[in-house]
Amino acid sequence: MAQTHILGYPRIGAQRELKKAQEAYWRGEIAQSELLQAGAEIRRGNWQAQRDAGLERVTVGDFAWYDQVLNHTLMFGAVPRRFSEGAADNKLDQYFRLARGRAPSGEPVAASAMTKWFDTNYHYLVPEFTAEQAFALDAEWLLAEVREAQQQGHRVKPVVIGPLTYLWLGRADGDALALLPKLLPCYQQLLQQLAAADVDWVQIDEPILGLDLPGEWRAAFAPGYAQLCAAAPSLKLLLATYFSPLRENLPLVFGLPVAGVHIDCVRAPEELPAALEALGAEQVLSVGVVNGRNIWRADLARWQAALQPLQQQLGERLWLSAGCSLLHCPVDLDTEQKLLPPQRQKLAYARQKLHELQQLQALLQNTAAVDKSAVSAPVDASATAGELADTWRPQRYVERAKRQRERLQLPPLPTTTIGSFPQTDLLRQTRRQFRSGELSEQDYLDHLRAEIAEAVRRQEILGLDVLVHGEAERNDMVEYFGEQLHGFVHTGNGWVQSYGSRCVKPPIIFGDISRAQPMTVEWSRYAQSLTKKPVKGMLTGPVTILNWSFPREDIPRSESCLQIAKALRQEVQDLEAAGIGIIQIDEPALREGVPLRESGHQGYFDWAVACFRYTCATVQAETQIHTHMCYSNFNAIMEAIVALDADVITIESARSDLRLLESFAGKQGGYPNEIGPGIYDIHSPNVPEREELVARLRKVAEVIPREKLWVNPDCGLKTRSWAEVGSALLNMVEAARTLRAELDVTESA
Numbered sequence: 015m016a017q018t019h020i021l022g023y024p025r026i027g028a029q030r031e032l033k034k035a036q037e038a039y040w041r042g043e044i045a046q047s048e049l050l051q052a053g054a055e056i057r058r059g060n061w062q063a064q065r066d067a068g069l070e071r072v073t074v075g076d077f078a079w080y081d082q083v084l085n086h087t088l089m090f091g092a093v094p095r096r097f098s099e100g101a102a103d104n105k106l107d108q109y110f111r112l113a114r115g116r117a118p119s120g121e122p123v124a125a126s127a128m129t130k131w132f133d134t135n136y137h138y139l140v141p142e143f144t145a146e147q148a149f150a151l152d153a154e155w156l157l158a159e160v161r162e163a164q165q166q167g168h169r170v171k172p173v174v175i176g177p178l179t180y181l182w183l184g185r186a187d188g189d190a191l192a193l194l195p196k197l198l199p200c201y202q203q204l205l206q207q208l209a210a211a212d213v214d215w216v217q218i219d220e221p222i223l224g225l226d227l228p229g230e231w232r233a234a235f236a237p238g239y240a241q242l243c244a245a246a247p248s249l250k251l252l253l254a255t256y257f258s259p260l261r262e263n264l265p266l267v268f269g270l271p272v273a274g275v276h277i278d279c280v281r282a283p284e285e286l287p288a289a290l291e292a293l294g295a296e297q298v299l300s301v302g303v304v305n306g307r308n309i310w311r312a313d314l315a316r317w318q319a320a321l322q323p324l325q326q327q328l329g330e331r332l333w334l335s336a337g338c339s340l341l342h343c344p345v346d347l348d349t350e351q352k353l354l355p356p357q358r359q360k361l362a363y364a365r366q367k368l369h370e371l372q373q374l375q376a377l378l379q380n381t382a383a384v385d386k387s388a389v390s391a392p393v394d395a396s397a398t399a400g401e402l403a404d405t406w407r408p409q410r411y412v413e414r415a416k417r418q419r420e421r422l423q424l425p426p427l428p429t430t431t432i433g434s435f436p437q438t439d440l441l442r443q444t445r446r447q448f449r450s451g452e453l454s455e456q457d458y459l460d461h462l463r464a465e466i467a468e469a470v471r472r473q474e475i476l477g478l479d480v481l482v483h484g485e486a487e488r489n490d491m492v493e494y495f496g497e498q499l500h501g502f503v504h505t506g507n508g509w510v511q512s513y514g515s516r517c518v519k520p521p522i523i524f525g526d527i528s529r530a531q532p533m534t535v536e537w538s539r540y541a542q543s544l545t546k547k548p549v550k551g552m553l554t555g556p557v558t559i560l561n562w563s564f565p566r567e568d569i570p571r572s573e574s575c576l577q578i579a580k581a582l583r584q585e586v587q588d589l590e591a592a593g594i595g596i597i598q599i600d601e602p603a604l605r606e607g608v609p610l611r612e613s614g615h616q617g618y619f620d621w622a623v624a625c626f627r628y629t630c631a632t633v634q635a636e637t638q639i640h641t642h643m644c645y646s647n648f649n650a651i652m653e654a655i656v657a658l659d660a661d662v663i664t665i666e667s668a669r670s671d672l673r674l675l676e677s678f679a680g681k682q683g684g685y686p687n688e689i690g691p692g693i694y695d696i697h698s699p700n701v702p703e704r705e706e707l708v709a710r711l712r713k714v715a716e717v718i719p720r721e722k723l724w725v726n727p728d729c730g731l732k733t734r735s736w737a738e739v740g741s742a743l744l745n746m747v748e749a750a751r752t753l754r755a756e757l758d759v760t761e762s763a
């Protein structure tokens with residue numbers, strides 16, 4: 015009989031208990047013992063849920079107080095000096111100091127960098143390695159959790175991140191791979207300690223095997239795993255890969271001396287035959303067939319049909335699982351209050367996915383006829399190709415820019431902001447009151463109008479050139495549109511961890527998407543009625559709406575994206591008709607949908623970029639289209655950004671110290687249209703000095719021609735206070751004036 019297991023379970027708790035306990039602990043409201051207790055309760059519940067669903071072993075080691083990569087950094091003693099020098103404090107406090115940026119003295123120091131875990135929306139803390147990096151094992155937390163689960167009567171399967179993936183994820187002074195010989199002894203000891211703790215199987219995650227790996231990294235696997243496997247011969251290793259096809263690494267993976275291999279059949283079902291072929295005579299094959307990254311029920315009949323022959327061939331050597339850890343999906347549908355029965359019926363959160371594995375196991379036991387009609391058709395992107403064939407605006411940028419200049423009459427180096435203004439406590443409270451019915455719609459709308467009027471008034475006083483309405487009506491840039499479009503469903507408790515104590519609640523693309531009615535037009539029209547300066551209309555782009563939602567699985571993502579683009583095009587047209595001369599379409603999540611393998615990039619960008627252009631392809635030449643993105647490292651996607659063909663792009667660049675401007679200003683292949691490099695970091699509460707901004711602008715003006723340069727912060731201001739925003743923008747406007755004067759002088763000289 016096939017066995018069932020999972021690679022990992024969400025650790026936030028069904029009611030986000032972990033978040034609540036963490037934050038209370040950070041605020042000093044609860045003792046550490048209470049926090050520890052809350053974590054133990056979550057683990058107990060998670061293991062019990064696995065046991066209740068008949069899983070042979072519960073997974074241990076997937077719990078983390080903040081992040082699983084950070085767990086390993088502490089386990090291997092790779093704590094950067096700024097967090098360790100001085101007092102030796104409590105281990106958990108040290109752990110939080112790495113995550114939150116505090117020295118042992120309590121002084122603020124740079125927190126560990128955070129970045130996305132492969133192509134998910136989960137962020138891990140990036141390990142930092144020095145050239146002289148030393149490692150020393152302290153696996154007490156993992157061993158303690160193993161004992162804890164065993165004491166609760168479970169058979170356990172601990173999970174650790176493999177040594178090559180761990181090194182790959184870090185930032186090294188020099189070559190991270192060179193550290194492998196120093197790190198492997200820690201893993202060897204770790205495996206020995208686990209073997210001594212009565213563990214039989216260990217899951218070791220190496221998701222980098224789904225990347226285009228450099229040759230030296232590939233070559234390091236065989237000798238590295240030979241050492242690991244020899245260290246604890248009684249222990250069986252399950253090598254887990256996920257998120258991406260193995261391709262050229264497939265023979266390598268199955269050739270390792272590991273007792274089993276997990277492959278992600280959700281992401282790469284086509285590799286199942288090759289995996290079976292390559293499987294060693296005694297190796298276990300774990301197939302991930304339930305989607306750990308989405309909320310739809312699995313098509314079990316389809317998997318029954320596909321796996322029946324494997325079951326016959328492999329018997330107990332076939333393991334059933336989800337494609338990846340269930341960390342990336344919400345916890346328990348039974349706690350969901352908001353959905354209607356017909357919606358609920360189609361969904362499975364983590365706990366329901368455990369039962370799907372159990373059901374599949376039962377289906378495979380019984381060789382009764384399989385309903386082949388349930389096998390879903392493979393999804394391909396060709397359906398949208400025709401409609402996306404020509405999405406370019408009829409006039410080229412040069413022609414458009416001329417007309418826009420005539421219409422808008424902006425000064426050189428125009429100043430603007432990215433869209434949102436502070437979401438004050440009062441505003442949030444008013445929204446809550448409206449949602450709970452305490453406040454009438456009329457009162458709520460009046461309040462929003464007052465907020466907008468105030469934002470416009472402040473911007474006029476500050477002397478900004480292109481104004482915004484301030485997004486007071488939005489709590490979230492995707493949810494706001496999702497709530498108004500047909501086709502989306504919003505959950506009440508569909509939280510997924512994003513980082514640390516932060517969770518997101520992505521909407522579900524449930525059906526075909528279309529626009530019911532204008533979504534933003536009245537707000538923009540109202541703001542524009544209050545001022546002679548141009549007000550930018552503000553939309554979230556189709557790719558970002560798609561990438562921050564749970565997508566459908568029955569149609570290609572490109573098709574959902576086009577549906578969203580069609581709805582947004584109507585909105586763009588209505589804004590234009592309402593006299594809005596500048597429309598910004600934000601795409602901060604464009605990069606997130608990029609496939610992990612380079613070979614998939616072009617296919618993705620082809621439709622994603624065309625969908626963006628589709629939203630604004632019909633506007634007049636004199637209507638100016640802006641877009642905004644906020645992450646550094648644009649180099650890899652520069653070509654796609656250029657192809658968006660926005661008249662103006664505003665980008666994050668303050669934190670990356672303007673380095674990325676090089677790609678935008680690049681001699682060849684730079685950004686050909688106008689650019690607003692964020693000149694200060696809105697994530698920091700520090701108000702930038704005027705002189706600092708002038709200096710920064712001078713540097714920017716050296717690489718970007720003045721007629722293409724805009725002046726703006728690097729992202730929206732909704733998380734800041736009005737006091738910070740007022741002073742920062744005043745300095746920014748003055749810096750722009752200083753620079754205009756300087757440039758005038760150099761030009762007339």
Ligand code: GLN
Nearest residue numbers: 432433434600602644730
């Ligand atoms: N217009 C949005 C804002 O200003 C953009 C947010 C974002 O880039 N994530 O808040």
Ligand code: ZN
Nearest residue numbers: 643644729730
């Ligand atoms: Zn941004």
